[in-house]
Amino acid sequence: xxxxxxxxxxxxxxxxxxxxxxxxxxxxxxxxxxxxxxxxxxxxxxxxxxxxxxxxxxxxxxxxxxxxxxxxxxxxxxxxxxxxxxxxxxxxxxxxxxxxxxxxxxxxxxxxxxxxxxxxxxxxxxxxxxxxxxxxxxxxxxxxxxxxxxxxxxxxxxxxxxxxxxxxxxxxxxxxxxxxxxxxxxxxxxxxxxxxxxxxxxxxxxxxxxxxxxxxxxxxxxxxxxxxxxxxxxxxxxxxxxxxxxxxxxxxxxxxxxxxxxxxxxxxxxxxxxxxxxxxxxxxxxxxxxxxxxxxxxxxxxxxxxxxxxxxxxxxxx
Amino acid sequence: xxxxxxxxxxxxxxxxxxxxxxxxxxxxxxxxxxxxxxxxxxxxxxxxxxxxxxxxxxxxxxxxxxxxxxxxxxxxxxxxxxxxxxxxxxxxxxxxxxxxxxxxxxxxxxxxxxxxxxxxxxxxxxxxxxxxxxxxxxxxxxxxxxxxxxxxxxxxxxxxxxxxxxxxxxxxxxxxxxxxxxxxxxxxxxxxxxxxxxxxxxxxxxxxxxxxxxxxxxxxxxxxxxxxxxxxxxxxxxxxxxxxxxxxxxxxxxxxxxxxxxxxxxxxxxxxx
Numbered sequence: 001x002x003x004x005x006x007x008x009x010x011x012x013x014x015x016x017x018x019x020x021x022x023x024x025x026x027x028x029x030x031x032x033x034x035x036x037x038x039x040x041x042x043x044x045x046x047x048x049x050x051x052x053x054x055x056x057x058x059x060x061x062x063x064x065x066x067x068x069x070x071x072x073x074x075x076x077x078x079x080x081x082x083x084x085x086x087x088x089x090x091x092x093x094x095x096x097x098x099x100x101x102x103x104x105x106x107x108x109x110x111x112x113x114x115x116x117x118x119x120x121x122x123x124x125x126x127x128x129x130x131x132x133x134x135x136x137x138x139x140x141x142x143x144x145x146x147x148x149x150x151x152x153x154x155x156x157x158x159x160x161x162x163x164x165x166x167x168x169x170x171x172x173x174x175x176x177x178x179x180x181x182x183x184x185x186x187x188x189x190x191x192x193x194x195x196x197x198x199x200x201x202x203x204x205x206x207x208x209x210x211x212x213x214x215x216x217x218x219x220x221x222x223x224x225x226x227x228x229x230x231x232x233x234x235x236x237x238x239x240x241x242x243x244x245x246x247x248x249x250x251x252x253x254x255x256x257x258x259x260x261x262x263x264x265x266x267x268x269x270x271x272x273x274x275x276x277x278x279x280x281x282x283x284x285x286x287x288x289x290x291x292x293x294x295x296x297x298x299x300x301x302x303x304x305x306x307x308x309x310x311x312x313x314x315x316x317x318x
Numbered sequence: 319x320x321x322x323x324x325x326x327x328x329x330x331x332x333x334x335x336x337x338x339x340x341x342x343x344x345x346x347x348x349x350x351x352x353x354x355x356x357x358x359x360x361x362x363x364x365x366x367x368x369x370x371x372x373x374x375x376x377x378x379x380x381x382x383x384x385x386x387x388x389x390x391x392x393x394x395x396x397x398x399x400x401x402x403x404x405x406x407x408x409x410x411x412x413x414x415x416x417x418x419x420x421x422x423x424x425x426x427x428x429x430x431x432x433x434x435x436x437x438x439x440x441x442x443x444x445x446x447x448x449x450x451x452x453x454x455x456x457x458x459x460x461x462x463x464x465x466x467x468x469x470x471x472x473x474x475x476x477x478x479x480x481x482x483x484x485x486x487x488x489x490x491x492x493x494x495x496x497x498x499x500x501x502x503x504x505x506x507x508x509x510x511x512x513x514x515x516x517x518x519x520x521x522x523x524x525x526x527x528x529x530x531x532x533x534x535x536x537x538x539x540x541x542x543x544x545x546x547x548x549x550x551x552x553x554x555x556x557x558x559x560x561x562x563x564x565x566x567x568x569x570x571x572x573x574x575x576x577x578x579x580x581x582x583x584x585x586x587x588x589x590x591x
Contacts, residue, residue, distance in 0.1 A: 051401075051591075054401075054404075054405045055404075056401060056404055056405065056590070056591050057590040057591070058588070058590060074407050074409065075407075077405060077406060077407045077408075078407040080405070081405070082401070082402065082405035083402075084398060084401045084402060086398075087398075087402065088397045088398045088399050089399060089402065090327060090330075090331055090399055092330055092331050092334050093327075093330070101323065101327055102402070102406060104319075104320075104323040105320055105323060105403065105406040105407065105408055106406060106407060107319065107407075146402075149402065153406075
């Protein structure tokens with residue numbers, strides 16, 4: 001599969017009361033057509049990385065390519081869109097004027113631009129607020145118009161920094177569905193978010209950044225899978241329960257019901273055969289999963305000095 | 319193309335700045351107050367009025383241009399609106415030039431409004447009999463004479479305003495470029511100082527000292543933009559082609575501003591945002 005984003009040894013240092021390495025030799029590959037979750041605690045270097053990919057700031061080391069172009073190249077920016085975290089737009093403009101402004105920057109002809117503006121405002125549910133000035137928009141509306149501006153050029157790659165921030169639950173789901181539909185259209189989505197439940201639901205792969213370093217990466221389904229399966233059954237005779245305990249070593253009995261936890265995938269069918277052979281009834285077979293939140297906490301830890309609530313944050317690296 | 323899109327947007331954004339509207343309002347108040355100089359004859363009143371009003375427009379124009387320009391880039395950074403623009407296929411120089419031109423358009427619009435007020439009042443004054451203090455005989459109003467006087471006044475003021483505006487054009491360029499290095503308040507003070515020193519170069523004798531001569535050449539020659547004498551006393555017999563002179567200083571202003579803005583664009587090209 002083609003690569004949408006490739007970073008090799010990407011490094012960025014800032015000098016604020018001493019040197020701070022915001023991004024530290026980051027190696028990254030995002031494939032085209034996938035939704036890639038870019039995770040990390042505050043100050044991990046996510047926004048800094050995004051800014052380097054877009055050419056807003058320049059790396060001190062390493063290199064990055066986006067859609068085959070050097071990061072920040074003008075040709076690249078034609079094919080990419082960006083929704084910043086807590087987006088701020090020119091609030092003297094109306095929603096329609098804002099999209100028109102960005103459309104002009106892409107050189108979209110006036111006729112196509114007008115159609116595109118209307119269809120995007122429809123898509124994000126702001127058609128009726130087209131003529132309203134942005135200063136009258138709520139935070140959620142601002143986020144929606146931000147998503148609309150990110151789609152104005154029909155991009156191949158979308159870089160979203162906290163796209164669901166400030167949205168109500170319904171809008172939240174709508175945006176999540178929109179992100180999935182973008183993937184269905186063959187677009188690549190690079191999603192930086194703290195909404196781990198969203199990331200788990202929509203992302204194909206993720207990586208976790210901590211102190212500027214890549215600490216974990218992989219497919220979401222592989223990361224969350226525990227490799228254990230829980231089988232629940234009823235009507236299993238006591239002697240069979242003993243056999244199952246010998247097989248797995250983990251059987252819990254609760255009145256009529258037994259719960260067998262199996263950590264070897266190859267044994268699952270054998271266990272089911274044993275239960276069925278004893279005329280027991282299988283109620284459920286559930287592969288056990290961990291949540292992405294658990295994986296995230298396990299990876300970055302809970303007690304980083306810059307994450308303690310109520311202490312001075314000296315590492316403002318994002 | 320992108321430069322023009324950004325310039326137009328900057329113009330729209332700048333016009334909504336309250337501080338500029340306050341300056342404009344103050345300028346209008348002072349323009350109106352000058353009308354109270356009613357105890358002079360029409361010709362004297364017209365002369366005093368023009369010199370006062372052009373000075374008011376210059377001072378408030380300078381305040382507006384500096385105030386606009388010192389915030390053009392810093393506000394974009396502070397509000398983070400710059401991210402979504404520079405993430406689009408916009409060259410850094412297009413953005414910088416667009417911001418500057420938007421600022422220059424704002425100044426042009428504000429100066430234009432003040433000039434319209436000035437010209438309208440001059441038309442009213444031109445309707446009065448053009449007598450001096452010792453010729454107090456009342457004369458009948460003649461439409462043809464009035465129209466001729468209006469046309470004459472209009473061309474004089476137009477020339478003055480063009481020259482005055484190009485002076486502000488340089489100020490806008492300097493403040494926009496300095497905003498890449500200086501905080502808005504410091505930038506305001508530094509640009510104002512450059513304007514004042516540039517306006518009084520001859521008086522300060524900068525061209526005479528060996529050490530100050532480089533400064534004389536480096537600073538914009540704002541004193542060359544002072545054509546007040548030929549405007550206020552149009553019949554005093556200045557031996558120059560006034561329009562050619564106005565065109566000359568305007569071209570100088572465009573060239574000077576271009577150099578300053580290109581230098582700013584070069585710096586901005588490698589500036590992290």
